[in-house]
Amino acid sequence: MSQERLSVLYKHINPEVEQSRDAQIQCNSTFATHNKKDKKLLDVKSKKRTLKVTDSESGKTIEIPVEYGAINATDLGKLGVRSLDPGYMNTAVCKSEVCFIDGDEGILRYRGYNIEELAEKSTFLEVSYLLINGELPSKKQNVEWSDRVMKHTYLHENLNQLLKQFRYDAHPMGMVISTLAALSTFYPYANPSLSGENLYKSEQARNKQIFRIIGKLPTIAACAYRNRIGKPYNNPQSSLGYTENFLYMLDKLSENDYKPNPVLARALDKLFIIHADHELNCSTAAMRHLGSTKVDPYTAMAGAAGALYGPLHGGACEAVLHMLEDIGSLENVPNFIQQVKNKSKKLMGFGHRVYKSYDPRAKIARKIADEVFAAVGKEPMIEIAIELERIALSDPYFIERKLYPNVDFYTGLVYRSMGFPTDMFPVLFCIPRAAGWLAHWVELLDDPATHIYRPRQVYLGYDERQYVELQNRTEYETRELDSYVSPMSRRRETNPDKQSKMTQASNKQY
């Protein structure tokens, strides 16, 4: 790691110490990496920074070392105190070298490389290699890596059959999540529950699953899409580029020589690059969480993909499109903004837990939008998006809360103009994010500090109570058990013998 990179990192985590400039920076600790390089990490010995904590109840004081701007939370246990942090607002669960974000400055780097440069000059497969293995591949490594990934794009025929069993209108993300979990049953030797918990100490065992996951995800996604449109699945073409092959599997009909538009393949590749990793976001944290149990990577990936599916995370891109459709036209924008300020609506694609300035990925996505519009025509809702952004960025409500467009604000429009149905958006996020999840999985496996993730709680429930027999119980107010009722149940519940509390009639089948 270069001294310059270390000093940026140091400045970021210790701004106040940086000002006094008297901190000593010393490289003296090692951190195991996937490619087993003896990498040096910065150990900040800033006049041995410590935190003194005094318990007002016992009068006891402890001095806790501060390392890399963090204290070891278990040290607080010496005072019988825990840190309570719903939503992990200020809790680090690992040391990581994969991704760096400066939310105030709008900086995103993978392994030290700026996202703008990677999106411009690199390819998604190169970036996957970088994230997982720590360095950009040489020409030879790149050929080997691409070849291995593209040779793992085929699905077992039973898996194709499984995908075909989903309902015609199944959400493709539900299909992808289920199929990822199902993959674990196809490779029993890759399952630590069967092959032993130390299976993934083997680089060969890890690499095989990495090739399979990165290789097969576009195929699974393409099958989910083809299932939806009632078309037969296309076999992957390993001679094509990664995103080119994906577009091929989505769109090939009866032609023998179908070739996707290279402008769209490159645009998708760039979008995959900017979605590949984002440090400890919710789904990556989920990947680490599941991975810490030593479960097989397919099951861990299914868990991570489940987290990604939520409307506050990878589902936000889909939600942006629904929002733009609801707004409908330019003249409705001011009214919508007012509803957001009244908190009756949320401006989807705005705001971020980490970025408190413009998300650098949103800028790249805005540029990609122009490239794609030039190839396939302008998506009319872009005008509404631009107007929303213009008003929001000049309104005190958004300025005070530091709300800026995030990556999802423009990507949905690009996907829409490329002809993707809205429910494919989280899938298009999931494919590239797999590279980030795997990079963190590898780092987790190599980190000697890894323990099973098991947070603590602050218990506020009853003290011990005596069990009361059913016939002796009085009725307490509890959670309402009312629920929506299907039209069929409503018809059945009209029977006067029924004492059901299900009263909320709905014509929708919730």
Ligand SMILES: CC(C)(COP(=O)(O)OP(=O)(O)OC[C@H]1O[C@@H](n2cnc3c(N)ncnc32)[C@H](O)[C@@H]1OP(=O)(O)O)[C@@H](O)C(=O)NCCC(=O)NCCS
């Ligand atoms: C991403 C997100 C979950 C981050 O949440 P967070 O870090 O917990 O931020 P908070 O919810 O504490 O928001 C802080 C304030 O900004 C407001 N805010 C945050 N995002 C907002 C949005 N998209 N629209 C309107 N107001 C928003 C909150 O209401 C809150 O206001 P308050 O102080 O008056 O209560 C949140 O910004 C959000 O829901 N954005 C929309 C979904 C989205 O685009 N997600 C994709 C992320 S890549």
